[in-house]
Amino acid sequence: MSVAPAEHAPVDAAIVMQGITKRFPGVVALDEVSLEVRRGELLAVCGENGAGKSTLMRILSGVHRPDAGRLEIHGRPARFTGPRDAERAGVAIIHQELNLVEDLSVAANVFLGRERRTRLGLIDDAAMESETGRLLEMLECRVSPRAAAGSLRVGDQQLVEIAKALSLDASILVMDEPTSALTEAESARLERTIRRLRERGTTILYISHKMDEVFRLADRITVLRDGRHVCTVERSATTPSGITGLMVGREIAGHSFHEPRSRGPRLLAVRRLTLPWPEHPRGYRLSDVSLDLHAGEIVGVAGLMGAGRTELLETIFGVSPSNWTGEILLGDRSVRFDHPSQARAAGIALVTEDRKRLGLFPDLDVAGNVSLCSLDRASRSGFLSRAREEDLVAGPIRDTGVKTPGPHAAITGLSGGNQQKCIIGRWLLTEPRILLLDDPTRGIDVGAKAELYVLIDRLCRRGMGVLLTSSELPELLTLSDRILVLAEGRLTAEFVRGEATEHEILEAATG
Amino acid sequence: MAASAPPPAGGFLLRRSEWALLAAIVVAVAITALVDANHSYWFQPLASLRDIARSTAMLGMFALGAAVVIIAGGIDLSAGSMIALSTTACASTMLALAPTEMVGFKPVGGAVVAAGCLASLLAGFLVGTLHAWLITAVRLPPFIATLATLVGLRSLARALATSTTAALLPTKNSQINVYDPMFKFVRDNVWIPVAVFGLLAFVTWLLLTRTVLGRHVHALGGNEQAARLAGIRTDNVKWFAYCYAAMTAALAGLFYVANESVAAPANQARGHELNAIAAAVVGGCSLSGGIGTVPGTVLGTVFLRVVIDAVSKVIKTESEIYEGLIVGVVVVLAVTFSQVGPMARGGRRLLPGALGLCAIPTLALLAGGVVAMTAAPRAGLAAGLLALVLLAALKVWEDRQAAAARTA
Numbered sequence: 001m002s003v004a005p006a007e008h009a010p011v012d013a014a015i016v017m018q019g020i021t022k023r024f025p026g027v028v029a030l031d032e033v034s035l036e037v038r039r040g041e042l043l044a045v046c047g048e049n050g051a052g053k054s055t056l057m058r059i060l061s062g063v064h065r066p067d068a069g070r071l072e073i074h075g076r077p078a079r080f081t082g083p084r085d086a087e088r089a090g091v092a093i094i095h096q097e098l099n100l101v102e103d104l105s106v107a108a109n110v111f112l113g114r115e116r117r118t119r120l121g122l123i124d125d126a127a128m129e130s131e132t133g134r135l136l137e138m139l140e141c142r143v144s145p146r147a148a149a150g151s152l153r154v155g156d157q158q159l160v161e162i163a164k165a166l167s168l169d170a171s172i173l174v175m176d177e178p179t180s181a182l183t184e185a186e187s188a189r190l191e192r193t194i195r196r197l198r199e200r201g202t203t204i205l206y207i208s209h210k211m212d213e214v215f216r217l218a219d220r221i222t223v224l225r226d227g228r229h230v231c232t233v234e235r236s237a238t239t240p241s242g243i244t245g246l247m248v249g250r251e252i253a254g255h256s257f258h259e260p261r262s263r264g265p266r267l268l269a270v271r272r273l274t275l276p277w278p279e280h281p282r283g284y285r286l287s288d289v290s291l292d293l294h295a296g297e298i299v300g301v302a303g304l305m306g307a308g309r310t311e312l313l314e315t316i317f318g319v320s321p322s323n324w325t326g327e328i329l330l331g332d333r334s335v336r337f338d339h340p341s342q343a344r345a346a347g348i349a350l351v352t353e354d355r356k357r358l359g360l361f362p363d364l365d366v367a368g369n370v371s372l373c374s375l376d377r378a379s380r381s382g383f384l385s386r387a388r389e390e391d392l393v394a395g396p397i398r399d400t401g402v403k404t405p406g407p408h409a410a411i412t413g414l415s416g417g418n419q420q421k422c423i424i425g426r427w428l429l430t431e432p433r434i435l436l437l438d439d440p441t442r443g444i445d446v447g448a449k450a451e452l453y454v455l456i457d458r459l460c461r462r463g464m465g466v467l468l469t470s471s472e473l474p475e476l477l478t479l480s481d482r483i484l485v486l487a488e489g490r491l492t493a494e495f496v497r498g499e500a501t502e503h504e505i506l507e508a509a510t511g
Numbered sequence: 512m513a514a515s516a517p518p519p520a521g522g523f524l525l526r527r528s529e530w531a532l533l534a535a536i537v538v539a540v541a542i543t544a545l546v547d548a549n550h551s552y553w554f555q556p557l558a559s560l561r562d563i564a565r566s567t568a569m570l571g572m573f574a575l576g577a578a579v580v581i582i583a584g585g586i587d588l589s590a591g592s593m594i595a596l597s598t599t600a601c602a603s604t605m606l607a608l609a610p611t612e613m614v615g616f617k618p619v620g621g622a623v624v625a626a627g628c629l630a631s632l633l634a635g636f637l638v639g640t641l642h643a644w645l646i647t648a649v650r651l652p653p654f655i656a657t658l659a660t661l662v663g664l665r666s667l668a669r670a671l672a673t674s675t676t677a678a679l680l681p682t683k684n685s686q687i688n689v690y691d692p693m694f695k696f697v698r699d700n701v702w703i704p705v706a707v708f709g710l711l712a713f714v715t716w717l718l719l720t721r722t723v724l725g726r727h728v729h730a731l732g733g734n735e736q737a738a739r740l741a742g743i744r745t746d747n748v749k750w751f752a753y754c755y756a757a758m759t760a761a762l763a764g765l766f767y768v769a770n771e772s773v774a775a776p777a778n779q780a781r782g783h784e785l786n787a788i789a790a791a792v793v794g795g796c797s798l799s800g801g802i803g804t805v806p807g808t809v810l811g812t813v814f815l816r817v818v819i820d821a822v823s824k825v826i827k828t829e830s831e832i833y834e835g836l837i838v839g840v841v842v843v844l845a846v847t848f849s850q851v852g853p854m855a856r857g858g859r860r861l862l863p864g865a866l867g868l869c870a871i872p873t874l875a876l877l878a879g880g881v882v883a884m885t886a887a888p889r890a891g892l893a894a895g896l897l898a899l900v901l902l903a904a905l906k907v908w909e910d911r912q913a914a915a916a917r918t919a
Contacts, residue, residue, distance in 0.1 A: 079916070317740075319739075319740060339739075339742075339744065340739060340740055340741070340742040341742035341743070341744055343742070344741075344742035345742075350740065352737070352740055357734075357736065357737070358734075358736050358737050358740055359737050359740070360734065360737060361729075361730050361733040361734050361737060361738075361801070362733060362734070362801070363729060363732070363733040363801035363802050364726075364729060364730065364733060368726065368729075368730075372726070372730060372741050372743075373741050373742055375723040375726055375727075376723065379722070379723050382722050382723050382724065383717075383721055383722055383723075384721050384722060384723060384725075384726065426741070
């Protein structure tokens, strides 16, 4: 009878989750997840994108309500109907996407919704500013409480969020991949802050997939995979590669990406590309970037948030205002696109980073989403033919392996992976020679991710040139023939397949 | 039926919400037929039908234009003023080309009428272009751009009427009378505006569901950034949408001239832009863009006009006072009912907390007051008390539900 102690009634648990299930249309985000966070410990939750980490967090913060299961905070059952409820229970969340009102001051952000008042009932800026100053000092954050939150660097903004949590006297702090946008110095400062918070007895739930951090900070580690709780182990009882193995859980079988692809002629060349950014102290979004892309080649672009990956692809595609300098060569022809339609006509496709915001048309059905860029092929003198449209989209839907009840199903009913395949299918119909993929597997579950890798590899073998950005280094290492690294708008390194390691790339990316 | 219709809203021929609207129209007509003391629906069915058909056709024309802009993710507040400009442009052109006939109540001839109509439509195209320019090049929000023209175009139309009459007639005038027999013919034959409306509805339906441009309108309204990134020339699609709205309003303006035998820019069609937006919204167009159909908009227009007509039949004296109130109530009810399903599922409450508490007497007062003024004071008191009791019961029920959910 070996029952783990965690299964017994928790004596000193800060958070208890039992059988938490959350479904979204087309996907089970959390499947009967049970876990327990002891008071005062730092529990790291690891898992790939799409493993359910963020959903777990949104349930803790009251943004989502679970479809089934129980949540207890400090021994009391909790049913949060909004973030306010969670705050009241002593749970503070540092989201990956920061929740600051950019035009308000740091102090106003820290006390948003709980503003201090003077005896007359007027807002007491002085009290809030001095209190905020005290908190920031403790966090080694050297910014003025009066500065506008939007003018701060991402690392400082994150500390402002932590200051907010501290001002709430939160006993439980949930941090969602807090270092994903930080430089190394900032990460180190954050780690010191975390240690100081733990000395005060704060319980921390730390969501991350960076093994080095997790192993420096955590007492115990929980692994989630495909919405399921895989295991929770003491840090001392495991190794980084053990955890990574549990996170991935399966090999991408039956397909070798390392079979050399034959490299064709040069399709695209970027020469000394500089994109100014007048309102920013740095002055540029991209500076002096040069690269080549050949047919049958996948070039990966690595970089932290804000390094300029998206801007690079958007500039090539003619999205950004055309105030850039340098040269973009398509074959041997120098081009400068003012509008994506010109880039599309020239044989370039861009699959955007933020699928919901920049790619999907929720009011159009699957066929409408796929055919959108090639409607001239489904119409005669401007009039659409339903039959022709169905014929047209059948090809890419089969080719990319979209699982849909039919061409006229609602796109919003599909899982993230299938939605992304629809968008790739949309662009395949335009018969591009150059495919720009901006973080194409973000928010997609592991299985669909593997299918997308196979698809991208296949397209490349057909002679397409692929320029790929990703926030996940293993993805770049798996797919790319070459990897370029951007740091704060500059190219800092270039690696050929086999030469690069995650560590080296990260070093170049943090510049 | 719509090629881009998301299936959940689907149904046979019409969507489910549109069938519901059709049923609501039938119910409204039946109730009016029973309640109306003169029973005009029984005794003068043709005359009643003519009234409703004319008013529906005239509102429907620019409601279709409003729907296209709304589906494209924009808004056009200027339709009423555009109609005033259209009537004035038409009459001014005719006055300029045939001043003696216009003053002498004589026929001006087909060519002059055609010139007047063309001038109106041209004015519509120019205003639509101005809107598109303000919105895409100057980057004004559509609400601001068309709010400016809502105010500005009526003023412009009045200035135009005054200066044209001052230049061409012995005395200047703020309005221009139009007595041409062609306009009279249109006024006396209701089938003409109805046929034009029907044709326009068919063309708009074809455009929105069966053409590439229509698909681009839906895409633009559904996700503007994604549409641009997909290589759609979104600025051109907007240009089309605002021109379509302004030109349908200009077309409707011609029927205003025919119907009222005058171009009177000071007050013609004042406030009618909101009726058109209301008709589109009642018909299922979403103000956040991307969603809406032509059958829905047509039914929304019919419903609005039927209810307004019903009230005029029931109240009889000075019923036009209540027109705005009716439009407001219809819009609120139609949009609320379309949200009942998601609301119940999402656990949202109609009367939450202190706001709900204060909303109860507000709504009861509104209901009681309207009934008291239109029927009898005693009936108003009864209606107000009834509303108070019902809403209070709803509030108590909701609070219990919420409390149960919290402890469960």
